Amino acid sequence: MSAETLVQFLYLVSTALFILSLKWMSDPETARKGVFSGVAAMALAVVGTLTGVIATGGTHYWWILGAFALGAAVGYPLAQVPLTAVPQRTALSHAFGGLAAGLVGTAKFFLYYGQKNEAALAPFIVVALVAEILLGFLTFTGSILAAGKLQEVKWIPQRPVTYPMQNASNLGLFALALALGVALVLHPLAPWAPYAFGGIIALSLAFGVLLIIPIGGADMPTVISILNAYAGLSAVAMGFVLNNKLLITAGALDGSSGLILSVIMCKAMNRSFFNVLFGAFGQTTTASAEGEQKAYKSDTIESAAMVMEQANLVVIVPGYGMAVAQAQHKVREVYDLLKKKGVTVKFAIHPVAGRMPGHMNVLLAEAEIPYDDLVEMDEINGDMPQADVVLVIGANDVVNPAARSDKSSPIYGMPIIDADKAKAVYAIKRSKAPGFAGIDNELYFLDKTFMLFGDAKAVMGELARKLAGEGGH
């Protein structure tokens, strides 16, 4: 068997393992097998590539080994972050992925250009190269910025940044990048080609920033998914440049995953892709926040505990506030105490609750809440009228009835968890200020709603103490 055949064979097995890896993710029972399969696939890919490189006379092996070691040394601590920081870690990881693709594309272009290799810079290859660096570098800066927003780094504005002609100027820059790309495809070996290439890199880096600054925290699940898709597609483009089918397959798997997640997130917010990327949330919302001052009814934690003890069914709706306060372990205590008293407790999970797809599930799983009690929005809404108590923990827009009724509301049409249909509602909220989008939540002003103001962790801790104290003796 020639080295080339061996390489292709290893790649083939690797591809199959990548597909199995994703297939096994369909069920929590088999999901861990999926990780092992993915690791095996990646190992085969690396071994295969090294085999090919050695057979064709490569060099720099010590340097390559060093880069591997350094990457592993940085990657290991990144895997140990607290689970509330997983959205940031994921965004950072997209940034690394984008940068890697962009750098490989850049290296290839200058290599071919330096060799005056006209054949290697055939039109199709240059198209793929331009796509690779555009997606790669855009993902790089965009993801860094997204990670910064999620980490709440000081010098990155949290609120959406908007300015006049924002979309027009972005489109103008995009047109400029396209024009440079076309020029490069037509004349890849022109003396000005490296400058055009550099120009595209600069524009891509700028795009990443410009596309993310107008996006607010509530849109992060969609944005992270889109960046995920971009990172995958840049690997596909790299596959076309290098004529490597393993890169194309693995990149396409990643790309389609990101795309599916973005579509699910968009649907869960009743918004289109276009609207998320170009329709900065937040400008139109200030008007509705003014208007008459309505009064909240607040209640003591003690009486909340009493009401919950008497309930048959308690539905907990977690949101980003739970993550921020790191309240999931206290939530687990309350869950345990209520269960002990014979109360059925379910969690209602909105697809965009939190800052990335599935964020709430991971946090609740960390607190060892069995996943059978984590119920998706569509499934639990039918049971809401039977719920005696709904406990909203740091969630806001996902339970706002305005999404169903108020056509002027920016979240109108978004599917929500029908918390208002329950018999009683308790909502834990940090302050009396309106939620992220600056929209008042009618749920909080209903007759059956009682507010528990305070930090989610403190309130849940207190609730657990009250529940334990009264039932124990």
Next chain:
Amino acid sequence: MMLLALSEHAAPAAGGGHGELDLMGAVFVFMLATFIGFMVIQRVSRLLHTPLMSLTNAISAIAVVGAIIVSAGKDSPGYVTLLGLIAIFCSTTNIVSGFLITDRMLKMFKKQGGGAK
């Protein structure tokens, strides 16, 4: 016409590619892989969307293949090698952290009474 031009496209420098570019073949692979990706991923439970994303994150670090090829090139100038090495570093970071954190998260998902305390 484009296909004609491509058939003349010689294999790029050392380890740069595997044989001649078979454009239509590559497009076929891309299309099929995308379909498989859609089918497989649509079945992933919503429960696991966060681990799914960190897993695909690790998978997209397949860019390491391209990075190795670029870094190992014999006749490439130093800066090309350097770009390749940085790309290896970035991809390895994603491979290591992506797989590890996915496994860490998945370990936490437990069923009712399934040994969870």
